[in-house]
Structure formats: C-alpha cells, structure tokens
Amino acid sequence: MAPTPNGGRKPTIRDVATVAGVSHGTVSRVLNGGRWVSPEAREAVEQAIAKTGYTVNRHAQALATGRANSIAFLLTEPQHLLFADPTFSILLRGAAESTAGRGATLVLLVAGNDAERANVAEYVRAGHVDGVLLISSHEADPMLETLVTASIPTVACGIPLGFRGEIPHVSVDEAGSARTMAKYLVRQGHKRIAMITGPHDTPGGRYRLEGFADALGDQFDPALVEEGDYSEESGAAAMRRILDRASDVDAVFAASDLMAAGALVTLRRAGLRVPEDVAVAGFDDSGLAERLDPPLTTMRQPWEQISEEMVTLLQQVVAGGMRKSITLPAELIVRASA
Known part of the structure; x- marks a missing residue:
C-alpha cells in the first residue's frame, strides 16, 4: 500500500481529497450518493478511500444529512412467527442483503402486541430510522395509521388493506396466482376442491380466496372453505373441519405451505393418501414445500425480487x-402432492 498523508492517525475526508486530487466537497458528495460528480472524480475518490483506509463516520454523516442511514424491517406479528414462518426469515435475509449493499443498516422491529406497537411508534417517530419495510399487515392493525399519521416513509409487503392509496407496496398477484392454482387442479380432474384461506383481514387471505372462487365459478362451494392463520396447526385444524363436513373432497388448496403441511398431517391421520385420494397444493415455495412428503405443489413467490424491490421503493420514498x-x-411449481 502506498504511503498516505495521515501520518498514522485516522484518515479524514481531507486526506482522501489530497490523495484523489479533488476538493473535500467532491469527496463528501461521493460519500452521500454521488450526485453532480463525474465518473472520473468518483473513481479517483473510491481509489483514494481504498488507499487511505478511510471509513465513514456514520454518526457524523447522520448529523450532516439529517438521515439515520438505517431502515426498519417491521414485523406486525407475534415474535415467535419470525422463526416459525420461513417466509419472514427469507424476506429479512433479502432485505438485509439489499440494505447492506446500499451502505445502510437494517433494524429488526416487532410489533405484535400493544406494548410493542407503542415502543415501535416512539422509536420510528424519534428518527432512528429513515423508513419502514412493513411486513404482514392486518387491516385493523393500528400500526398502519400510526405510520401514515406520523408521515414515516413506508413500503408494505403485500397490499396494505385500508391504506392502499397511502402506503406503496410490493406484492405478488394474489388473486391471479390463486386462479392459476385453481385452474390447474380443475385440469387435473378434481371436482370437490376445498380451500384453507389465510386470515381475511390480510391481503393473502382475502385476494387468494377471491381468485380461487372466481376460477372455480359454479364449481365453488363455500362449505369447502375454512380459515387458518398461516400456521401448520391452523392448517391441520381447518382440514379436520372440512373432512367433518365433506368426505368427498378430492383436492385442497392451502394459502400457505405451512397450512398445507398441516393439512397433510390431518389427511394422513384420516387414512387418506396424497395425491391418490386427495391432492394438496400450497402457496409460497419458501423451502418447506420440497421437503414435505410428498413434495408439495405450490405457487412460488419471487422472494429475492420482493425484498429488493421493497428496499428500492423505500429509498425512493425517503428521497x-x-x-x-x-x-x-x-x-x-408442480410436485408430487398434486
């Protein structure tokens, strides 16, 4: 490494400017996003940073820009679901990687009860984060109104029911995806197709059911629909209730892979074979589906793209x-279960 002008002390922006042959203002602009900086100057600054070993003082940068240089990954569910539901951990990992690639920090916040919601509201209002990635919102969740009222830049994962026009979101085509699965099961020759929905106050619970019913048309039977909460236990219980009412079910579509896993357990205990007696399909493809016995036919969400688009949109809103x-x-994704 070539000698640097800092004499052994911690390098500063002025040291970087000296090595790069530019003004310290140019160095500052590169560090804060690179606006109005030529490609040649940017390259010179980046090389000088590497040569001097300069590191950004994030606290000083925050004071200068008025930005925290961090964003929140806000899960509005009980804490245990962060680990029980693989979709949340996949989104968290993707958001962390995307945020780190932009030189920012991701902060995990959980607001699953009143006390947690109050703490989170105080934290985000205090400016500790520049914006919020809102995960798994429910229609009546007061956190939605808190974020909107406080003008906190927010991007939701899934359509924020009740705040669709106020909070931008990244979502899969919920209804269209459910239509695709329902039509596939019909093409396979199934006549009595049940559905285990998510909570109706969530976008996945509401719109996947709408798409499913629309695709089945006259074949749709409301008596073959049961609601779960996306957990394996709720899927098992919903499948039991369906079988208690209708012994002639020949297929079931669960609105999450976890609920489909629960349905598989119930069907096996009832002595029914999958897919010979009852075909089973899920939604997510978060890694669980291919490990089930039999491997699960499901709708694959583009998890990495969802995380990346959310972080990108949030940065645009913040700016x-x-x-x-x-x-x-x-x-x-077709596998052996259907």
Missing part, C-alpha cells in the same frame, strides 16, 4: 421520489 406500487407474478 422524496414518486410513490408507486409493484405487483409481481408467482409461478406454479
């Missing part, structure tokens, strides 16, 4: 850019 929403397609 005062256009507030928009994105809808992504899900992919039908």
